[in-house]
Amino acid sequence: MQTNLLMSNKQDDPRWAELCKKIDKRDRHDRLMDCVTPGEARIAKNLVKRLDRCHILARSARPDLIYNENNILKLNRTSHNRLDNCQCPLTGEPIARNVRNWWWYRLIEKTTVLYEENTDYQKLIESFICPV
Secondary structure (H helix, E strand, C coil): CCCCCHHHHHHCCCCHHHHHHHHHHCCCCCHHHHHHCCHHHHHHHCCCCCCEEEEEECCCCCCHHHCCCCEEEEEEEEHHHHEEEEEECCCEECHHHHHHHHHHHHHCCCCCCCCCCCCHHHHHHHHHHHHH
């Protein structure tokens, strides 16, 4: 069943529809607005307001986490597309993979924590999504 979401229309999947209700109840607005500084908020307010339910760890890379609600959050479509393409969610500038993961970490934790080059944000993300 989990791989079906990779190949089918998500709207036709009752399990996905039920999960969307949970995500919508938890994330009532763009999660980006919960983790930006005042200066970043001035940029973020101009982004497309259509909201996506997006997977933090990609469906193609982690099909086992497709229905894991810790792996899904609501984010404006522009920032979602930018993060998927290793671009800054605010400006669209290219960013390194660890910087992209830092943005996902910020979104998960709803924090404005500063980037630390020696931190493995992928591990932090995975520990949140799949706690031991």
